[in-house]
Amino acid sequence: MATSKHAEFIGRIKKALGHPKEDDQRMAEFFNLPISENDRTILEHIKNRTPEEKQKLFEVLIEAAKPINLNVIALPDVSSVTSAIVDLVEQKEPEWGSKKSVVAWNHPLIERLNLEEALSQQDVPVYVAELKNEEEQSSSSSDERKRLRQQIIDSYIGITSADFCMADAATLVMRTRPGQARSVSLVPLIHIAVIRYDQIIADLKELYALLKWDPENHKEGLTNCMTFISGPSKTADIEANMVHGAHGPREVYVYVISDKD
Amino acid sequence: MTEITTENYLSEAKRAIKNQVLQNALADLQHRFGTETALAYQNLPEGPELRFKAHDIRMHTIDNLDVILDKLAENVRKNGGHVFFANNGKDAIEYSLRIARKHNVKRVVKGKSMVTEEIGLNSAFIESGLDVSETDLGEYIIQLAGEHPSHIIAPAIHKTRNDVGKLFSEKMGIPYITDPAKLTQAARKALREKFLAADMGTSGCNLACAETGHITTVSNEGNIRMATTMPKVYIAFMGMERVAARLEDHDVLIRLLCRGASAQNMATYVSYIGGPRYPGQADGPEEFHLVILDNGRSRILADEDFREMLCCIRCAACLNVCPVYGKIGGHSYGFTYSGPVGAVVTPLLVGINKAKHLCLGETLCGACKDQCPVDIDIPRMLLALRSKLAEGDSVWGVTPADRKEKSMYRAWSWMISHRGVYDLFLKMAAFGQKFLPQKEGMIRWLPPPMNGWTQSRDMKPIASESFLQRWRKGS
Incomplete structure (x- = not known):
């Protein structure tokens, strides 16, 4: 049923356009084109960026982050990130209850932070946003998924990595994976x-x-959800007053590790 | 379909002009966004000329919409999503209700979407017994008040903090507060509960990407991310024109959209959503549906005069500079789309005669075109609509709006092309005007049918001696 509507719908558009050219010919103008010279240059440039250019890019990021109240902080190594997070957990109070908990991605970089151990002194649990039970992974309403969902809801700090960070507008790019x-x-x-x-x-x-x-x-593609995040959630819907934390996080911290390992 | 009150344009506009609160809000909005958006274009690495490139991209896409939409549907399905092509609002509503019933949905959370406003999705859902919550703060305020949005991206611009405080205290049972931060926090709490309890999320689509099979949603609040992440079913609604072929088109269009809408380099959240949750992923919807809506758009597409309007990405930049919108506000336009975009789109969607005041009311000053991120020639299309109103049009079913006006102009054009008659007219008029009420050398009132001209201004009288007469005398 859906297919016939599809054909009828596209057919109507075709008629409205009254196109003289063949579909395939027009498709070929848009899709499956070979890499352009421009894109090739961009890729080369990314690969061969000099340390000075990288430093420049970082400065652009810092400048772009300021007006949107995004905290971008460069730290020399993994252990200094851990202590920065420990400090944040100590200073910041939860929003909905009094119990502090933290949820983190399963990610090699996050794993190296050893957060569970570092936060155990404050008695703050660190949940990992991962489904462990292989069999339940495909089931739509597994108990494990429900439990994880609740842990994310209960946590007042969420810790992720990102695929990229775009300097010009201070934007984190995150794809979704198990x-x-x-x-x-x-x-x-x-x-x-x-x-x-x-x-x-x-x-x-x-x-x-x-x-x-x-x-x-390219192999991984955009995944089923690629999100750009540029700063904390905000709204200006009441008399155009800017307020952070409309529905998403009220504060966002980006820790940039500058060590070479 | 949502209620259409375009016939009340004149009376609503009068009412809006007298509403001082609205006047202040509109002036503030335009002062802020109008200036900042222009500056944001200036600051683009490519400069404001990027808008011309964006126009070419949009136009080229629209000119090949059939193959591009086909590709989008193919790729969304490849990603595991469902695609439904809806000829009209009724089709779209029926389909989404069917999905809701299939999943036994009780509670729906909505991200802001003009296209669902256009088809009246909210009221249809509510009539079917669903609990529907708008989740954009501005839209939530509007929903609580039982009104319609008055601006595409700032829907509650006509409400003061006191209005919102009163509304929240009445509807949410909280103490009366007026601090925007505290009011936002109250809404955050109420809506968080709704997000977590909802079975279905819906949103619009800012711009789909055909080559990857994703839709894109843009928001600052995070409500659309919530609506697309937490509930088990997600339906996205898009007008059929809201698609780009490739990612490199998005590079140009997303940057311009964010600048046009709110002078930002990038909105806080931009999400590419393609398909349901995969096995192993902890969150995301179990089912992803994309409803692609025609609802009169293919008719616009078929008309070379108006096809360009389908380039519009609904950023509202034109509202923020329009001298008419800036005075009469969004509600006067009587339909989902207001401002210059509404003045063209609404007549084409609901009927040119029915919505004639919208295109007659604009000034043709061209500010909208200059501020449009995709450089749409709105004044040209306003003129095309007016010409249809003057001449009548069988394709669009337009009956000439004012035959009297047309015959008067015909008489005028005959008179000015006959020198002798024209001179005689001038002589008579120069004599006759002595009997009209005057003040400080200006005519205060003209008799019917010319009385409209002096309704809100005085006219300069005809000189006792014409230019030609003076020329001949050589003085």
Whole structure:
């Protein structure tokens, strides 16, 4: 049934356009084109960015982050990120209850932070947004998924990494994978993203070139949810007054690790 | 379909002009966004000329919409999503109700969407017994008040903090407060409960991407991310024109959309959503549906004069500079789309005669075109609509709006092309005007049928001696 509507619908558009050219010919103008010289140059440029250019990019990021109240902080190594997070957990109070808990992605970079151990002194549990039970993974309403959902809702800090960070508008780019739930960067009051220095790229042009033409990125594609995050949630719907934390996080911290390992 | 009150344009406009609160809000909005958006275009690495490139991209897409939509549907399905092509609002509503019933949905959370406003999805859902919550703060305020949005991206611009405080205290049972931060917090709490309890989420679509099979949603609050992440079913609604072929088109269009809408380099959240949750993922909807809506758009597409209007990405930049919108506000336009975009789109969707005041009311100053992120020539289309109103049009079913006006102009054009008659007219008019009420050398009142001209202004009288006469005298 849906298919016949589809054909009728597209047919009506075709008629409205009254096109002289063949469909295939027009398709070929838009899709499955070979890489352009421009995109090739962009990819080369990303690969061969000099340390000075990288430093420049980081400065652009810092400047772009200021007006949108995004906290971008460069730290020398993993252990200094851990202590920064420990400090945040100590200073910040939860929004809905009194019990503090934290939820984090299952991600190699986050794993190296050893958060569970670091936060155990404050008696703050660290949940990992990962389904462990293979059999239940496909079931639509598994108990494990329900439990994880509740843990994310209960947590007041969500810790993620990101695929990229675009400097020109201070934008985190995050794709969704098993263990890397999208709600971790959305439901908790505070979002912390931990990235490496070399994940910073310039802008959308570079991102789209990577997604389309870099073999590794192209293989994975955009996933079923790719999200750009530029700063904390905000609204200006009451007398145009800007307020943070409309529905998403009220504060966002990006820790950029600058070590080379 | 949502209620259409375009016939009340004149009376609603009069009422809006007298509403001082609204006047202040509109002036503030335009002062802020009008200036900042223009500056944001200036600051683009490519400069404001990027808008011309965006126009070409949009136009080229619309010119090939059949193959591009086909590709989008193919790729969304490849990603595991469902695609439904809806000829009209009724089709779209029936389909979404069917999905709701199938999943035994009770509670729906909605992200802001003009297209669902256009088809009246809310009221249809409520009539079917669903509990529907708007979740954009502005839309939530409007829903609580039982009104319609008055601006595409700032729907509650006509409400003061006191209005909102009163509304929240009445409807949510909280103490009366007026601090925007505290009011926002109250809404955050109420809506968080709704997000977590909802079985179904819906949203619009800012711009789909055909080559990847994703839709894109743009928001600052995070409500659309919530609505697309937490409930088990998600339906996205898009007007059939809201698609781009490739990611590189998005590079141009997303940047311009964010600048046009709110002078931002990037909105807080931009999400590419393609398909349901995969096995192993902890969240995301079990089912993803995309409803692609025609509802009169293919008719616009078929008319070369108006096809360009389908380039519109609904950012509302034109509202923020329009001298008419800036005075009469969104409600006067009597339908979902207000401002310059509404003045063209609404007549084409609901009927040119029915919505004639909308296109007659604009000034043709061209500010909308200059501020449009995709450089749509709105004044040209306003003129095309007016010409249809003057001449009548069988394709659009337009009856000439004012035969009297037309015959008067015909007489005028005959007179000015006959020198002798024209001179005689001038002589008579110069004599006759002495009997009209005057003040400080200006005529205060003209008799019917010319009385409209002096309704809100005085006219300069005809000189006692014409230019030609003076020329001949050589003085």
